Amino acid sequence: xxxxxxxxxxxxxxxxxxxxxxxxxxxxxxxxxxxxxxxxxxxxxxxxxxxxxxxxxxxxxxxxxxxxxxxxxxxxxxxxxxxxxxxxxxxxxxxxxxxxxxxxxxxxxxxxxxxxxxxxxxxxxxxxxxxxxxxxxxxxxxxxxxxxxxxxxxxxxxxxxxxxxxxxxxxxxxxxxxxxxxxxxxxxxxxxxxxxxxxxxxxxxxxxxxxxxxxxxxxxxxxxxxxxxxxxxxxxxxxxxxxxxxxxxxxxxxxxxxxxxxxxxxxxxxxxxxxxxxxxxxxxxxxxxxxxxxxxxxxxxxxxxxxxxxxxxxxxxxxxxxxxxxxxxxxxxxxxxxxxxxxxxxxxxxxxxxxxxxxxxxxxxxxxxxxxxxxxxxxxxxxxxxxxxxxxxxxxxxxxxxxxxxxxxxxxxxxxxxxxxxxxxxxxxxxxxxxxxxxxxxxxxxxxxxxxxxxxxxxxxxxxxxxxxx
Amino acid sequence: xxxxxxxxxxxxxxxxxxxxxxxxxxxxxxxxxxxxxxxxxxxxxxxxxxxxxxxxxxxxxxxxxxxxxxxxxxxxxxxxxxxxxxxxxxxxxxxxxxxxxxxxxxxxxxxxxxxxxxxxxxxxxxxxxxxxxxxxxxxxxxxxxxxxxxxxxxxxxxxxxxxxxxxxxxxxxxxxxxxxxxxxxxxxxxxxxxxxxxxxxxxxxxxxxxxxxxxxxxxxxxxxxxxxxxxxxxxxxxxxxxxxxxxxxxxxxxxxxxxxxxxxxxxxxxxxxxxxxxxxxxxxxxxxxxxxxx
Numbered sequence: 001x002x003x004x005x006x007x008x009x010x011x012x013x014x015x016x017x018x019x020x021x022x023x024x025x026x027x028x029x030x031x032x033x034x035x036x037x038x039x040x041x042x043x044x045x046x047x048x049x050x051x052x053x054x055x056x057x058x059x060x061x062x063x064x065x066x067x068x069x070x071x072x073x074x075x076x077x078x079x080x081x082x083x084x085x086x087x088x089x090x091x092x093x094x095x096x097x098x099x100x101x102x103x104x105x106x107x108x109x110x111x112x113x114x115x116x117x118x119x120x121x122x123x124x125x126x127x128x129x130x131x132x133x134x135x136x137x138x139x140x141x142x143x144x145x146x147x148x149x150x151x152x153x154x155x156x157x158x159x160x161x162x163x164x165x166x167x168x169x170x171x172x173x174x175x176x177x178x179x180x181x182x183x184x185x186x187x188x189x190x191x192x193x194x195x196x197x198x199x200x201x202x203x204x205x206x207x208x209x210x211x212x213x214x215x216x217x218x219x220x221x222x223x224x225x226x227x228x229x230x231x232x233x234x235x236x237x238x239x240x241x242x243x244x245x246x247x248x249x250x251x252x253x254x255x256x257x258x259x260x261x262x263x264x265x266x267x268x269x270x271x272x273x274x275x276x277x278x279x280x281x282x283x284x285x286x287x288x289x290x291x292x293x294x295x296x297x298x299x300x301x302x303x304x305x306x307x308x309x310x311x312x313x314x315x316x317x318x319x320x321x322x323x324x325x326x327x328x329x330x331x332x333x334x335x336x337x338x339x340x341x342x343x344x345x346x347x348x349x350x351x352x353x354x355x356x357x358x359x360x361x362x363x364x365x366x367x368x369x370x371x372x373x374x375x376x377x378x379x380x381x382x383x384x385x386x387x388x389x390x391x392x393x394x395x396x397x398x399x400x401x402x403x404x405x406x407x408x409x410x411x412x413x414x415x416x417x418x419x420x421x422x423x424x425x426x427x428x429x430x431x432x433x434x435x436x437x438x439x440x441x442x443x444x445x446x447x448x449x450x451x452x453x454x455x456x457x458x459x460x461x462x463x464x465x466x467x468x469x470x
Numbered sequence: 471x472x473x474x475x476x477x478x479x480x481x482x483x484x485x486x487x488x489x490x491x492x493x494x495x496x497x498x499x500x501x502x503x504x505x506x507x508x509x510x511x512x513x514x515x516x517x518x519x520x521x522x523x524x525x526x527x528x529x530x531x532x533x534x535x536x537x538x539x540x541x542x543x544x545x546x547x548x549x550x551x552x553x554x555x556x557x558x559x560x561x562x563x564x565x566x567x568x569x570x571x572x573x574x575x576x577x578x579x580x581x582x583x584x585x586x587x588x589x590x591x592x593x594x595x596x597x598x599x600x601x602x603x604x605x606x607x608x609x610x611x612x613x614x615x616x617x618x619x620x621x622x623x624x625x626x627x628x629x630x631x632x633x634x635x636x637x638x639x640x641x642x643x644x645x646x647x648x649x650x651x652x653x654x655x656x657x658x659x660x661x662x663x664x665x666x667x668x669x670x671x672x673x674x675x676x677x678x679x680x681x682x683x684x685x686x687x688x689x690x691x692x693x694x695x696x697x698x699x700x701x702x703x704x705x706x707x708x709x710x711x712x713x714x715x716x717x718x719x720x721x722x723x724x725x726x727x728x729x730x731x732x733x734x735x736x737x738x739x740x741x742x743x744x745x746x747x748x749x750x751x752x753x754x755x756x757x758x759x760x761x762x763x764x
Contacts, residue, residue, distance in 0.1 A: 090725075090726065093725075093726070094725050097513045097514050097728050098513060100513065100514050101513030101514060118514075119514060122512070122514045122515050122516070123516075124514045235620075235706075235708070236706065236707075236708035236709060236710065237706055237708070285600065286599050286600065286615060286617065287598070287599035287600060287617050287620050289617075289620045289709060290599070290617065290619060290620035290709070433726065433727060434727045437722070437726065437727070441710060441711055444708060444709055444710045445710050448622050448709055448710060450622065450710060
């Protein structure tokens with residue numbers, strides 16, 4: 001009996017330890033300096049005269065760092081302290097969810113736009129329309145497709161159809177075609193290309209041209225460096241989905257039949273686009289199926305790639321003289337068209353959770369951060385690409401040179417501005433994050449040739465439909 | 471009389487804080503976990519309806535679960551067996567080492583002191599196809615570069631290798647402590663009886679170590695079931711889903727898709743598996759009766 005009791009206690013203790021450790025992760029949902037937080041009254045100080053403190057969680061990317069810097073200036077200007085935590089994408093999502101559930105004292109979140117329908121559908125994000133009106137914020141100054149990322153009218157697949165505004169865009173980065181201008185301008189290379197393909201080497205506008213250029217450059221040596229045809233993120237998770245969407249959209253396909261809410265991944269257009277993308281991976285560096293955006297930027301800056309389909313924002317990495325061998329050698333154009341060029345749009349916005357106790361103060365900081373002046377300053381500080389239309393024509397940015405060179409730092413803006421007229425977001429509906437993960441798995445199977453593209457898309461359809469029915 | 475009462479209640483009083491902590495931080499979370507496994511529970515939704523056994527039915531009907539169960543079984547069994555074999559070998563060698571024993575011991579403990587996230591990141595870099603140091607050696611031996619982490623066949627073995635690297639010293643240190651606790655008499659008797667080194671190891675060392683071996687295997691098995699950090703840093707469950715274990719599935723569903731109810735159901739099933747395994751092992755080997763008392 002005693003032995004059994006001892007055994008049971010031992011088991012209980014082990015189970016306890018197991019669950020204690022399981023529950024201990026992600027338990028730090030409170031702001032670092034929660035003690036500083038006060039209940040705001042819409043002014044610099046609370047009713048009791050204490051300093052107002054806002055707590056925000058931003059992506060640990062360049063625009064998050066710029067926000068952290070600008071927050072210091074905001075405190076000097078207004079007396080409102082803004083604590084900005086910089087974390088990874090997954091952590092933001094978890095913090096946002098858990099802070100809403102636990103009523104934690106966070107006032108601002110930097111969010112990947114595909115989360116907006118999910119959190120808006122549960123009433124977890126503050127609708128900003130009244131505050132926008134009250135504070136006379138002119139939202140028409142924002143790039144229409146950038147603003148659309150923050151809107152959700154409650155309808156599935158409604159990107160660009162308007163609706164209540166749940167945040168302000170902070171940065172956008174549509175896919176652009178990156179190409180090495182020095183390679184494309186090299187007379188020997190041009191002659192060689194023409195001899196092989198029978199037409200002039202130009203930055204590819206069609207997918208056929210892109211395939212030819214990728215094949216041509218792949219394995220070629222240039223200035224002692226072995227080149228690969230092209231690269232784009234392809235890792236399972238969201239990388240492969242993001243690249244694949246550019247192919248899919250450009251072939252006139254959509255991922256869901258929004259009228260019937262059924263998956264449409266095995267349509268002839270979707271299969272053709274997927275097959276094209278998978279086939280083109282043979283002209284990419286080894287290990288491409290594990291590439292995140294960091295590997296693409298790194299290979300581009302080390303001179304290993306002739307082309308890339310990559311985020312516009314990431315261009316700062318190839319122009320950094322401290323780390324890049326290809327400063328000023330990359331140029332940018334629209335992604336190649338299968339039927340038409342429709343780049344996938346990425347972007348990050350700023351939202352206020354309904355649990356924030358200082359919503360108006362948070363809104364004021366957000367509008368200050370995304371004002372005309374600070375949209376420019378974020379870009380100058382190396383943050384994300386601007387979200388206001390006027391910034392793209394501002395000489396403060398367009399005339400800016402890379403230090404020590406005569407190369408324009410923001411030469412991508414022309415292509416970027418054009419891309420913002422044709423770009424398309426990921427599917428706008430509350431289950432998007434799960435949808436992406438589901439599709440990613442089947443794309444991965446096709447990439448690794450574990451399934452044919454047709455089979456993978458068929459199975460992805462079934463899995464997505466199952467998910468949509470739940 | 472008063473002294474007698476105090477003497478009787480003494481142990482309970484001493485244990486009380488521990489029991490309270492256990493109730494607060496283990497039993498309550500467990501009961502909560504059990505409850506939400508029967509709910510459609512999202513932290514951002516006000517509506518958290520009870521759905522009976524729906525989460526469990528869904529779990530057992532999903533190929534992800536069976537795949538994760540298979541991956542977990544392969545990972546746990548391979549890594550624990552390898553760690554045990556290597557750990558025992560190292561412990562025996564170290565136990566016989568005269569000079570430098572402490573130095574080797576300390577050096578070998580370094581991997582345990584490292585956070586699994588750091589180890590994961592370190593191995594991710596080392597196993598990188600293009601610039602990883604592992605491929606440098608592979609190439610210098612005349613073989614071609616290998617995509618250790620992005621090859622569906624190699625990713626799980628790479629993960630097992632990393633786990634073995636980090637946790638073999640843990641196995642070694644426990645077994646070494648056990649070896650040091652074995653008295654000399656049985657060895658002297660074996661020597662007088664003319665037993666060979668191998669016979670001494672099999673018939674004297676192993677039986678004397680059996681309880682320590684059981685404890686070491688139990689602790690490592692429980693820990694191996696929970697692997698998450700290393701997967702997060704190295705493969706994120708991929709490529710495809712070849713390194714997606716049950717604990718990764720808990721993360722995926724719970725924290726990535728905010729399906730806490732479904733994630734809790736996976737947790738409960740994982741717990742049942744571990745507890746069943748523990749009960750089975752503890753029934754076979756009585757680790758509490760040290761010294762062979764019955």
